[in-house]
Amino acid sequence: MKHLLVCLASFLALGTLHAQEPADYVNPFIGTTNFGTCNPGAVCPNGMMSxxxxxxxxxxxxxxxxxxRWWSTPYDYTNSFFTGFAHVNLSGVGCPELGSLLLMPTTGKLDVDYRNYGSKYEKENATPGYYTISLTKYNILAEATATPRTGLSRFTFPKGESNILLNLGExxxxxxxxxxxxxxxxxxxxxxxxxxFCYNPQAVFPIYFVMRINKAPKATGYWKxxxxxxxxxxxxxxxxxxxxLYTQYNxxxxGDDIGAWFSFDTEEGEQIEVAMGVSFVSIENARENLDKEQSGRHFAAIHQEARQRWNDDLGRIKVEGGTKDQKTVFYTGLYHALIHPNILQDINGEYPQMEGDKILTTKGNRYTVFSLWDTYRNLHQLMTLVYPERQMDMINTMLDMYREHGWLPKWELYGRETLTMEGDPSLPVIVDTWMKGLRDFDINLAYEAMYKSATLPGKENLMRPDNDDYTKLGYVPLREQYDNSVSHALEYYIADYSLYTLAKALDKKEDAKLFYKRSMGYKNYYCKEYGTLRPILPDGKFYSPFDPKQGENFEPSPGFHEGNAWNYTYYVPHDIKGLAKLMGGKKPFVDKLQMIFDKGYYDPANEPDIAYPYLFSYFKGEEWRTQKLIKELLAKYFTTQPNGIPGNDDAGTMSTWAIFSMMGFYPDCPGVPEYTLTTPTFDKITIKLDPKYYGKDQLVIETMNPDSESDYIKTIKLGDKECGYRINHNDLIKAGSLQFWKK
Amino acid sequence: MKHLLVCLASFLALGTLHAQEPADYVNPFIGTTNFGTCNPGAVCPNGMMSxxxxxxxxxxxxxxxxxxRWWSTPYDYTNSFFTGFAHVNLSGVGCPELGSLLLMPTTGKLDVDYRNYGSKYEKENATPGYYTISLTKYNILAEATATPRTGLSRFTFPKGESNILLNLGExxxxxxxxxxxxxxxxxxxxxxxxxxFCYNPQAVFPIYFVMRINKAPKATGYWKxxxxxxxxxxxxxxxxxxxxLYTQYNxxxxGDDIGAWFSFDTEEGEQIEVAMGVSFVSIENARENLDKEQSGRHFAAIHQEARQRWNDDLGRIKVEGGTKDQKTVFYTGLYHALIHPNILQDINGEYPQMEGDKILTTKGNRYTVFSLWDTYRNLHQLMTLVYPERQMDMINTMLDMYREHGWLPKWELYGRETLTMEGDPSLPVIVDTWMKGLRDFDINLAYEAMYKSATLPGKENLMRPDNDDYTKLGYVPLREQYDNSVSHALEYYIADYSLYTLAKALDKKEDAKLFYKRSMGYKNYYCKEYGTLRPILPDGKFYSPFDPKQGENFEPSPGFHEGNAWNYTYYVPHDIKGLAKLMGGKKPFVDKLQMIFDKGYYDPANEPDIAYPYLFSYFKGEEWRTQKLIKELLAKYFTTQPNGIPGNDDAGTMSTWAIFSMMGFYPDCPGVPEYTLTTPTFDKITIKLDPKYYGKDQLVIETMNPDSESDYIKTIKLGDKECGYRINHNDLIKAGSLQFWKK
Structure with missing residues (x-):
């Protein structure tokens, strides 16, 4: 048996040299500067630990x-001063949080001030589930790997006095x-x-840990x-x-700023491993997580297991053709999409109640880090298609949050509702999933939860604080200079359109009528003078003076949140045709949308307008614009460089935009089970399907004439039938294949 | 049964109005200013909690x-801004420590900043085991009482919004x-x-607590x-x-500065009780202490029990005659003498190992707060006589500390050796106890421990860091300007005299010879030129320039700690006759000692010279000076006022000076079981003896002609035999009575 394991390990190690595994195409440094806020740390797919x-x-x-400055990621590629490994981190978010339990190796005289003990570095490298760095100040090689709930660091020391520091203060x-x-x-x-999180003073939660070193120190103590x-x-x-330094107190x-130090006499090249188990429930659970997930195994075994998890998950999509860089962008995007939401429950199933003090037990996976204003747009659609078992657990997690807290989540973080950004984003996620046939959840409870947030008066309404205005007027007037009122309403419209869709499906005719009507309220904001949506004052008049460009580059803008009127005007994905009608028809719609790109009003770095390029394809003869733009945007904004994501990855949302776009289809209207098609990047894309959910085991997308030099699509076949540029998810699954012929 | 309890409570309550109980004579405000560092809080005799x-x-x-400023007590009588009840405090010490877990009642809008929530007060009162104050800012009556390990506070609120705050930051x-x-x-x-403690950075220890309120708050949270x-x-x-304010996180x-708040709607006069259990072992033990000692009883019952404990303990000495003020001074002194050392073990017997991380279990009482440089002079002698069961446990505690840590204590504080002050003070305490017949401890182990600290080289010697010089030269030379070298050596001399005494008793002849010789080394310091002890330089010459007065009022002095040459020159209590010989005989000895008093060189506020007034009585015909001075010093420095202790009470040492002095006998040489006699303050003093230790149940001291207006003694009878001015403890016990005839 031992021999077999050695062989297996050798095989795996060799494997990385020869056959290209999906993990080989991942470059964890992509998105680690330019505010991508991704990081190159070691993590397992949807793991609690990083x-x-x-x-x-x-x-x-x-x-x-x-x-x-405002800073929301533990790592930036352009910095160069290492102060330790942070345990449990967020990837691709815009507010500072987590990134603590800092573990640092040093040599020489004990110094616990991070301003002194930090080090420059070289030979930095990262692959899925593994990170390594060489600390030039100390000549220490530091490596990290992880299991879903634990971290393992390995430090290779020079000969002499060496130290390991755990900093809980920073x-x-x-x-x-x-x-x-x-x-x-x-x-x-x-x-x-x-x-x-995001300076919400009450969104506070504890992390518990157990840290274990595999060598007894010659001396150890605390600092404060x-x-x-x-x-x-x-x-x-x-x-x-x-x-x-506390040398005799153990x-x-x-305190606010405490730490533990461990000092050793090390031999040249001596390796010390430090294991960290965490839990959001208790110290006991952190220890059980550590004991069960690491089982006393050493670094190499943990690393190989982490890599295998990534290969298994990334391998659910196989791409052929395309350049190596395109594969790198694709698999790195998929890697980023598989970080959040992440599991919250301990190995024994326990997790902290949503917005409560109880400890509960889950049967499936309990997820956390729901950045839903971002991820409802595409990430959950990716989960539904490729990782349906996870999407199912995520939906059931959202419903359990409603059971525990009375509300579906908006921006949930480790059991706290941080109320970051706006809207009611759980509704499209749940409806989208249901409409795609993933129905292993209590749809009546879900409907109850959605109906509650759609109808409760504003004062009692955590999701829609301006619901009184919204339900009475059909829109939210601007009551304060920067109240984001239009952005709020736009989110309610799309949520209500989802609710309408579900009500119709559940044969709730009156509800369907009501919510459909509400979802059309966006028309109130349309201002013919500017051809954009425009804030409305409490007296019913449009806000003046108005500049549709105000709000670029995250400057504040009356009525709009993190954007301006151009970034929001086309954000009525559930009624593109209706919007076009308001604008005077197809031509003005298309011309103006094209102008947005031509004049650089399109913001590829934030969510409201990311589906814009796909909207051309609603109109016959204009689909080429989508195909052209998607190719250009992918090439410009999604690269293999550290700045290769255009802005915050937003818990995988930006990456997922690239993933779908490179596969040739995009879910441009959350809650509506449809995709808009565009030219795939790859010649062939094989997606493993879960027969339990989809009745078959794969979906194949092919470019039938890959050698064509054209970027444009001539015809598309769904199964054996020609189809248009928007297809239904269920039809796609049923057909099992999608074939593109380029011009 | 219930009826009986009510009757009992009424009887006890009435009792305080009629018959004068010992507790009625205690005024806990004595010593609460003038740096007495006593406090008026609620405490049980030798209790962990105050x-x-x-x-x-x-x-x-x-x-x-x-x-x-340097400040070492939670309370000063002259201040007037109440910021809560502190739980677990030191009494009569000179370094800041403990005084935390601050519990404060307020009304109105929640404010957790002590600079704002503190209140002026009136109607302050205190009796043993009880304290009360009226907070004028809030119109809240606050009361406190205690069991040995728990506190109970009762707050009487006005109608309206009320708050209870627990401040862990200050x-x-x-x-x-x-x-x-x-x-x-x-x-x-x-x-x-x-x-x-005393800025020893490594003498750190944890306190654990459980706090329970007997009314559910309408809202509660934390602050940081x-x-x-x-x-x-x-x-x-x-x-x-x-x-x-944390309003949703529980x-x-x-952190460094955290607290908990509880808000209530209270009716006019509504009382809320807050119970606090503590432990130095664990939270679980704190809870068990709370549950078992309070058993859910209310304030009145806990208060009565605390008072009863005091009456029982104070009642071991009954004084008759004297003024009410003298009785107040006496019983308040006894009250102060019964605060430290205090119990350390929890109700289940567990306590933290001395200077270690283990949790151990004791059978008897485990004591802590051994301020031995102070208390070895008289407090343990008082314990030995009147509370021998406690002295026995204290000795066994000291030996257990040796077992656990390898050293007898110097200044032990909750399991930490703070190494405050100098010398080897456990030796006289143990030998004094043994010589007085309390021998229920392992004397061989004790000898081993004493021998260790007397003989180990300085580098390894925690008690005597300058032991190399001391054993080689017979004295400690001044190697740094303010190294307290003479003070160190003087403490070693008396410790070695104790060790000599014990070695002799154990028939260890060679050891006895060695330690006797060492104890006489003080003679090296005697300088004929000044007639005082004087520091010696490493080259064997006396330190120059020399001023015997340098060191008054706690200013630094070469060679002497907290005093000057005048305060230390007569501190060779084990060889008064030898010192007199050095000085040229009785007359120069007496004249110079009298000069010290006449010129105001005597410092009644610190330990080194407190036995000076008794030294006259070594010389026939000079005993009147002792009698005169003791009466004067008692009258001047020990009063019923808040400034009625001349300086730090030093964990009861100053109070014990007054207690013995008022009873007419004083143990002026620690380790030697003898008392010097003086005129008693009272007509009759009846001390309950423990027959288990002394074979009889009382000792009676009487002034046979109390109506005499003279302050001077004519004759004294020990039992039925006339005796001199120094008597042996064992003779006193044997006789059972001491009779003074005044002139």
Whole structure:
């Protein structure tokens, strides 16, 4: 058996040299600068744990420093000062959170001030589930890998005095405060307070951990930054305002800025492994997660397991043709799409109640990190198609949140509703899933939950605080200069259109009528003078003076959130034809949309307008514009470089835009089970389907004349029948194949 | 049964109005200013818990503020800004420590900043085991009582919005950092880091607590002082640098400055009780202590029990005659002498290992807070005589510390050796106890421990770091300007004299010879030129320039610690006759000693010279000086006023000086079982003896002609035999009576 394992390990190791596995095409450095806010750390697909190099503090050379500006990622490619591995991180988000439990190796005299102990580095590399870096200051090789709920770091030290530091005081989160207890010379356990995501002061939650080192230190202790004292008091306490080293105290410690240190005499090349288990329930669960997921195995075995998980998941889509770079963009995008939502429950099934203090137990996977204003647009559609078992658990998670908290999620983070961004994004996600035939959830409860947020008065309505205006007027008037009122309403419209769709499907005729009518309320905002949507004042008049361009580059804009009128005007994906009619028909619609691209009003870095390129394809004869733009946008904004994502990846949403676009179909209207088609990047795309959900095991998308030099589509066949540029998901599955003929 | 209890309660309540109980003579406000560092809080005899008004922070009107100067007590009588009840405090010490878990009632809008929520007060009163205060800002009556390990506070609120705050951020201790967990709406549990006593940075230890309120709040949450942010970061976080209120987060919280708040709607006169259990082992033990000691009983029952404990203990000495004020001084002194050492073990017997991380279990009482440089002089002698069962447990505690840590204690604090002050003070305590016939401990182990600290080289010697010089030269030379070298050596001499005494008793002749010789080394320091002890330089010459007065009022002095040559020159209590010989005989000895008093060189506020007045009585015909001085010193320095203790009470040492002095006998040489006699303050003193230790149940001291107006003694009878001015403890016990005839 042992021999077999050795053979297997050799095979896997060799495998990385020879056959190209999907993981070989992933470049985790893509999206790690240019505000992509991805990171190159070690993580498993949809895993709770990620072990991420933290390089955004402690050096004046940092271009991006967490304390010097709004900063939301533990790592930026352009920085160069490593201050440890952060455990549990967010990928591709726009607010600072998590990124704590910082683990750092050093050599020489113990120094626990990160401004001193941080190091420049070289030989940085990353593959799915693995990260490595060489610390030039110390000549230490640091490596990291992960299981779903635990991290494992391996440090290769030079000969001499070496140290391992666990810093609980710093992190990306704006919360502070930690508690730690020593279990043995080699093990500490504790908790840290996290939260205040997007400066929501009450969205606070604890993380619990157990950290274990595989070598007994020659000395170990704690540190704590002491509060500054004034006057005579300061004279007596030599540690005031400094990091005090606790050399003889090994019981419970707590404070804003504490840490643990471990010192060793190491031989040249000696490797020490540090395992970290976490839980959002308890220290006990963190330990069980660690014990069960690592089972005392060493680094190589954990790394290989993580890599295998990625190959299994990435391998659900096989692409042929295209360049190596295109494959890299594609599989890295898929990698990013498989990070959030991530599992929340411990290995024993326990998880923290949504917005409550209970500890509950789940049967399936309980997910967290629902950045729904982003991900409802395409990521859940990708899950539904390729990872339906996960999408099913995500839907059931959302319904359980309703059971526990009374609300479906908006922007859920580790059991807290952070209420970030606006709208009612769970509705399209659930309806989209249902309409695509994934129905293993309580649709009546789901309808109850959706109906609640659609109809409850604003004061009691967590999802739609301006619901009184909305239901009475059909729109939300601008009551404060920067109240994002139009953006709010646009989200309600699409949510209500989903609700209409479901009501109709459930034969709730009156409801269907009501919500359809509401979903059409967007027309109130249409201003003929500018040809855009425009904020409306409480007296019913349009807001003046009005500039449709105001709001570029995240500057504030009356009525619009993170965008301007151009970025939002076409965001009525459920009624593109109706919008065109308002605008005077196809030509003005198409001309204006083309103008948006031509004049650079299109913002590829944020969600509201990301489906714009697909809207041309609603109109016969204009589909080429979609095909042209998608090719151009992919080439320009999605590259293999660290800046190869146009802005925040938004928990995988930007990456998913590229994934669908490269496969030749895109779900441009959340809640409507349809795709708009465009020229695929690859010659052949084989998607493994789950027969349990889809009755068959694959979907094949092919370019039938790949050698054609044209970028444009001549004809498309769905199964054996020619089809148009928008197809239904269920028809696609039924057909099992989609064939493109280029011109 | 219920009826009986009601009757009993009424009887006890009435009892306080009629018959004078010992507790009626206690005025807990004595020693609460003038640096007495006593406090008027509620405590049980030798109890772990004390509930003490905290009035030394938050107001610019504070004459004494913990953050503005060296300040070592939670309460000063002259301050007037109440910021809560502190749980577990030190009494009569000179370094800041403990005084945390601050419990405060307020009314109106929640404000968790102590600078705002503190209140002026009136109607302050205290009796043993009970304290009450009326908060004028809020019209709240606050009361406190205690069991040995738990506190109970009762707040009587006006009608309206009321709050209870638990502040874990502030306290007397210079350590910070706490952790808290919510058990229910009415209960929180947690820990706080304490320590750094006398600015020893490694003497750190945890306190665990469970706090329970007997009414469910209408709202409850936490607070935490947020760390200040700079620049743009500060703009985003509205709580930065402020006390942030957590209104929706109720899981684990940790930080430097955290608290819990509870809000209520109260009726006029509504009483809410808050119980606090503590432990130095664990939260679980804190809860068990609370459950078992309070058993859900209400305030009146707990208060009566505490009072009864005091009456039982104080009642072991009955004094007759004397003024009411003298009785007040006496019983308040006895009250102060019965606060430290206090029990450390939980109700299940568990306690933290001395200087280690283990949790151990004791059979007897495990004591802590051994301020031995102070208490070895008289407090343990009082325990031996009147509370021998406690002294026995204290000795066994000291030996267990040796078993656990390898050293007898010097200044032990909750399991940590703080190494405060100098010398080897356990030796006289143990030998004194043994010589007085309390021998229920392992004397061989004790000898081993004493021998170790007397003989181990300085480098390895925790008690005697300068043992190399001492054993080689017979004295400790001055190697640094303020190294306290003479003070060190003087402590070693008396310790070695004790060791000589024991070696002799154990028939260890060679050892006896060695340690006797060492104990006489003080003679090296005697300088004929000045007639005082004088520091010696490493080259063997006396230190120059020399001023025997340098060191008054706690200014630094070469060679002497907290005093000058005058305060130390007569501190060779084991060889008074030898010292007199050095000085040229009785007359120069007496004249110089009298001069010390006449010129005001005597410092009644610190330990080194407190036995000086008794030294006259070694010389026939000079005993009147002792009698005169003791009467004068008692009258001048020990009064019923808040400033009625001359300086730090030093964990009861100053109070014990008054107690013995008022009873007419004083143990002026620790380790030698003898008393020097003086005129008793009272006509009759009846001391209950424990027959288990002394074979009889009382000792009676009488002034046979109390109506005499003379302050001077004519004759004394020990039993039925006339005796001199120094008597042996064992003779006194044997006789059972001591009779004074005044002139």
């Amino acid at each position: 072990v991420v190099p933290f390089n955004v503090m402690g050096s004046e050379d940092n271009k991006y420093d967490k304390d010097a 992190g990306l989160t704006n919360e502070t405060g930690a508690f730690m207890r020593r279990v043995s010379d080699c093990e500490v356990e504790g908790m840290k307070v996290l939260g205040t 930054k002491q509060r500054p004292m004034q006057g005579v008091e300061a004279e007596w306490d030599k540690d005031q305002g400094k990091y005090k 019981k419970d410690i707590a | 509930v003490v008004p905290f009035n030394v922070m938050g107001s610019e009107d504070n004459k004494y503020d913990k953050d503005a 306290g007397l201790t210079n350590e910070t950092g706490a952790f808290m967990r919510r058990v229910s709406d009415c209960e929180v549990e947690g820990m706080k880091v304490l320590g750094t 002082k947020q760390r200040p942010m700079q620049g743009v970061e500060a703009e985003w976080d509205k709580d930065q640098g402020k006390y942030k 899981k684990d919280i940790a």
